[in-house]
Amino acid sequence: MKRNFAAVVLMMTVLSAMAYAGSISGKVSGVAGESAVYVEAAAGKTYPAPTAHPTIDQKGLMFQPHIVAVQVGTTVDFLNSDTVAHNVFWTGVGGNKKLTHNLGTWPKGEKRSFKFDNPGAVPLLCNVHPEMSGYVVVSPTPYFAVTDKSGDFKIEGVPDGSYTVTAWHEGAKNQSKPVTVAGDTKAEFTLTK
């Protein structure tokens, strides 16, 4: 009986949350290729760190995928699938040069992991293949998305309310704007270099 009651309460809670959760969709224009869009942190709100480890592969002398967006506190696995030696390092997080880090070198098929505890864009580099470039965009909230190549995005499961939403694109200036989410909400961004 107690078990059934708990299930009902849980279902009610989920349905209730879904009823008040909307989405933010739109387009990032002014730049070509993928961008990242994320909801900035709201005062007093905290979010549990996810347990899943997204993977960034070094394959064919490229970081794949080129852009990965994660929530603060996420551990990212860096895999080397190439038969040549690679290295992963970054010169800062969100422009903070003090957060530079070097993961070193590891053989084909192995991984190195790193937990990103600071929000901001992390430019990934390889010191033996200087043309290699990738990004981890660390979002302060669990509400983020990477656009498709035409710039379209959709962030699901955002509770109704007022937020600041930021669009990021490599080499462009970030653009932030207030967005009030009520169900499916639109947000358009135009970035400049």
Place this chain on the structure above:
Amino acid sequence: MQVRQRVYAVVLGLLMLTGFTTSSYAIPAWSRQYGTSCSTCHVDFPKLNDFGKAFKDAGFKFPKDDESFMKIPPVLLGAPANKDLWPHTIWPGTIPGIPAIGLRYNHFFQVVSRNRNAYNAQLPNGQVGTYIPRVDNQPGYFSIFTAGNFGSDIAFWVDDDLSVAGSNANGGLGDAYLKFVNLGRILKLPTDSLSLRVGQFEVDLPFSQARSWNLSGWDIYSEANIGAANGLQPQNVNNGFAFSSPGQGIEISGGHLYRGYHYSVAFINQNTSGSSAAPANVDPANGVGFSSDSNFKDIYARFSYRFNLERDPASRNEIQAAGATGPHDHTSLNLGTYYLYGRSVQRATGVRSDGLTQTVITAREPFYRVGGDFSFNYRALNFFGLYMYGHDKNLVPLTPSGFILPTGFIGGRAATFSGGFLEADYLPLPWLMTIMRWDRVNSTADQINGIGADAGNPPPSPFFSPFSSVRNRFTPGVQFLIHANIKTSFEYQIRPKQIVYAPGTNFALTNPFRTNSAVAALEFVY
């Protein structure tokens, strides 16, 4: 050999010797094909890093999983399944998906020390030497090069200087060859233990002159062995061979440049006279030339062993060593030796023993070049050097008493030389390389000849021609990569005091000829 000819030969050797530019190549075509930076293979182009050496060993491709790195896939000249039909079909190969062409241009600015015309001032009255300007802008090379892999481990390379300027230019076709990599697999030999190269190529020198990163070549590589021009020590040695020139022939090789053993044995055309033939009686008439000047083929052999000295044993056999901050070239010590044997041909008009019937008499003067080399690498520091000893047997025409022409040859004092170089390259930053070099050549022919020893036939004063008993040169330099494909370089060539003889008196002059020079260059490849 006439004295005048010898002097010209000496001057020609000098011009070769004093050439202050060397061809150097990096291959932008591979950057395009693989979508990667020049610095994947080069420390400071064209100097190779360990990965670049492995790329070269593998036949200009990635040592493993080459296809997975190509951004522009090759064009199939036959489906791979055609291999099953062979010999009833052509063995399938590939060509690069884009024309594998790279271009290079460089420009030089040179400054020569104040006493640059001091030698000319010593010429006898009535003779005017070549005026040497204090500063000069010199267009260098515009070169084209193409290289890659045709599949089936067949690599190709062609480089040519389309346009050259300057009196020291040695343009034209450089290397042009096919290399059949890892042929040993057919014979079940260890991987990479046997490859075959056919065409025109620089022999497997310990440090490539053709692809040197220095502005000026290493002097010892340009040392031709030309015998004494005066009558005191008659030498009938006129060997124009120098390692700086490519040879034509075949080469077998094996091993790796980035670890362990490496060997090569080459058989190349013998041509010590510098002349080639296009005889009228070989069909098609004048359509076929011969670049050999004798039947003999020079033999060149090299063996080296590289000890990778990383503390981590697992890392020693990898192409690049693993480090806490990323892969890097191994800490290593490379030791090598090389040997070349040939038989320089001297032909002259002589007579038979009857003293009347004219004939061609031929001297075949065995010669060899032998030496050793080392290279030590520790992170950003590379310290290396080479020693060479050259020896040419000297067969002097023998004219019996009462004869006008010689009937044969008799052994004389051999013409020898020795020397080499030491060089240290250090990169305090990835785009900045500092260089310190010491070149030294000690030649008996130089000692005997002096400069302008024949007052009646003084050679024109070449641009840089300190030419006497021992030639030393100290060359500090610095090179900057503006981009990975654009480089500006500077070197200052210091030549200490040397003994030079006055053309008119044959007396040694105290210090008339100390021509230091500064050379700056700007070059780009694309």
